[in-house]
Amino acid sequence: MNTTPQRFSIYFNVHLVSDSTGETLNAIQRAACAQFENVQPLEHNYYLVRSERQLERVMREIEAAPGVVWYTISDEVLRQKLESFCREHGVATLPVLDASIAMLGRHLGISANQKVAGQHALDDDYFERMEAINFTLAHDDGQNVDGLVGADVILLGVSRTSKTPTCVYLANRKVKAGNIPLVPGVPLPPFIEKLGPKGPLVIGLKVSAERLVQIRRQRLISLDQDEHTIYADEAAVRDEVTQANRLFQRNKWKTIDVSRRSVEETAAAILNLLNERKA
The missing domain is CATH 3.40.50 (Rossmann fold)
Incomplete structure (x- = not known):
């Protein structure tokens, strides 16, 4: 008789909010979740979020399905609005590029330009x-x-x-x-x-x-x-x-x-x- 305890999958909502294509967020989220056994993220993807109206829709979705929020948004007004909303609702957030940008800025001795979709050359x-x-x-x-x-x-x-x-x-x-x-x-x-x-x-x-x-x-x-x-x-x-x-x-x-x-x-x-x- 098999006495090995059954391990059930853990499901959770993850909201990926980007003012660009969301490719970076998707790659990081999946790499992170792959480090945990029996974890199944329920992805909610929001791409090209560049206006307050678009962000309002995102926040309604987050409120309806609380979880964690990972984002890449360059506009400071939108960033603060999203962060404030998540704090009020007890939702954890992570600006996934901030630490990398800050470290690179310290190393180079210059400030980032906070350009939307700056990784994409206009070709x-x-x-x-x-x-x-x-x-x-x-x-x-x-x-x-x-x-x-x-x-x-x-x-x-x-x-x-x-x-x-x-x-x-x-x-x-x-x-x-x-x-x-x-x-x-x-x-x-x-x-x-x-x-x-x-x-x-x-x-x-x-x-x-x-x-x-x-x-x-x-x-x-x-x-x-x-x-x-x-x-x-x-x-x-x-x-x-x-x-x-x-x-x-x-x-x-x-x-x-x-x-x-x-x-x-x-x-x-x-x-x-x-x-x-x-x-």
Whole structure:
């Protein structure tokens, strides 16, 4: 008989707030979490936050799902507003670049210029990346579906299959990515199933029903909502996943199982598929 005690995963909310692409935050957050066993961060990503209106939305999200906040924001007014809000609500914050910038400033004997997205040179590569990011943000979660004909890749998947963070990650690699959620009873835009080999690459994100139930229940718990709803009901989720898989199979779309993949691994697999297609 196995007497080894079972170790349950620890779930927590982590809010990544950036006035740029968020690539630095994502890399540091994942590197830090990898040092802890059985820790599963529930990521909330906010990119290109450069106005008080955008920050207000971020703070509402933080209040709804308390956790930890890591940020890279250069604007002093926005920084102070975010820090003050988090102190009032007892939320831990970390300006991830401050220590590195301060150390480098002391070594060089000069002050940093606090430039937004200063790591990005204003060359063709930069503008291509920003164009991809703007496209992705405009075509996230089923928005502006008619414009998806201009995408490099379209991701389809049921709720909580990491469609948005994967698209943003791809955009940072200059890939114009959009995504459409598969919602029971809601048909896809007709043109999606008619896209030919010269159109955007359509990829279905698959996930096991067991894993999806776990993710959705933890999401509801983090939002202080009832976890016993049809959204996380095992039978309903299993049917939802089955219908999605049948859709992928019927259209002979490429699929990626994201049940145990990180966003980086999913994006890497998509980039490989895009490269194969170009070749």
